[in-house]
Amino acid sequence: MYIKTEAIVLREVEYNDADKLLDILSKDRGLLTVTARGVRRASSPLKSACQLLTLSEFTLKEYRGRLSVQEAQSIEQFRPLRDDIELLALGSYFAQATGAVAQEDAPNPELISLLCNALYALGNLRRPRELVKAAFELRLACLAGFSPDLTACAVCGSPEPDRFDLSQGALSCADCRKGETGIRLPLSPGMLTAMRYIAWCEPKRLFSFSLDPESLSALSSLTEAYLMTQLEHSFYTLDFYKSLLYYGETT
Ligand SMILES: [Zn+2]
Numbered sequence: 001m002y003i004k005t006e007a008i009v010l011r012e013v014e015y016n017d018a019d020k021l022l023d024i025l026s027k028d029r030g031l032l033t034v035t036a037r038g039v040r041r042a043s044s045p046l047k048s049a050c051q052l053l054t055l056s057e058f059t060l061k062e063y064r065g066r067l068s069v070q071e072a073q074s075i076e077q078f079r080p081l082r083d084d085i086e087l088l089a090l091g092s093y094f095a096q097a098t099g100a101v102a103q104e105d106a107p108n109p110e111l112i113s114l115l116c117n118a119l120y121a122l123g124n125l126r127r128p129r130e131l132v133k134a135a136f137e138l139r140l141a142c143l144a145g146f147s148p149d150l151t152a153c154a155v156c157g158s159p160e161p162d163r164f165d166l167s168q169g170a171l172s173c174a175d176c177r178k179g180e181t182g183i184r185l186p187l188s189p190g191m192l193t194a195m196r197y198i199a200w201c202e203p204k205r206l207f208s209f210s211l212d213p214e215s216l217s218a219l220s221s222l223t224e225a226y227l228m229t230q231l232e233h234s235f236y237t238l239d240f241y242k243s244l245l246y247y248g249e250t251t
Contacts, residue, residue: 002061003058011023022035086241110143117203128213131211131216137227148226161192
């Protein structure tokens with residue numbers, strides 16, 4: 001049986017002499033694991049369409065419960081990411097985080113479009129990295145069912161609280177909830193406005209906000225900590241991205 005589907009490559013693992021095992025996120029079938037035979041040979045017609053972070057039209061063959069790539073044509077390769085190791089590393093983290101949220105046999109068009117829009121904003125539109133990262137992480141948490149309550153302080157109802165509780169996904173004021181032990185991070189008014197924008201805006205407008213660099217950096221740390229707390233997951237691709245930044249700063 002043959003299946004045609006549009007999907008993006010989230011993960012690739014080399015095996016045998018010339019093959020790859022791919023995790024792909026399909027628009028209409030959710031997360032799939034497929035084999036791509038001979039794809040590591042220079043002459044393989046599947047080569048470019050089966051690369052990590054490429055959106056492609058796949059023709060898959062199903063045989064005894066296993067899927068293999070018969071044909072593939074790339075639709076979007078997000079080329080600017082491939083010329084910049086830091087952008088590629090950040091994009092790989094987006095892909096790994098998307099894979100952690102995606103499910104087999106559960107199509108989630110919003111998830112695939114969040115990933116593609118984030119990769120496009122990062123590479124083609126050159127939006128600030130920490131802005132794209134923060135918006136992607138918070139929106140991914142929302143899509144995974146962990147939408148934070150960003151309306152007001154959960155204790156006194158103040159509309160401008162200055163703390164965010166990572167495990168509760170809720171706002172509070174510095175003086176509210178004293179004595180409780182959950183991790184709360186400080187939140188400036190600009191960060192709170194940006195979080196509300198990210199959580200509530202139209203998907204197409206997700207990366208169209210601005211914030212000063214200092215607040216953006218704090219927001220990116222907060223959204224990262226929130227996503228990992230909620231998913232109970234850490235990401236080696238994120239560690240790699242951070243190691244590149246550290247290396248860049250110290251040389
Ligand atoms: Zn309060």
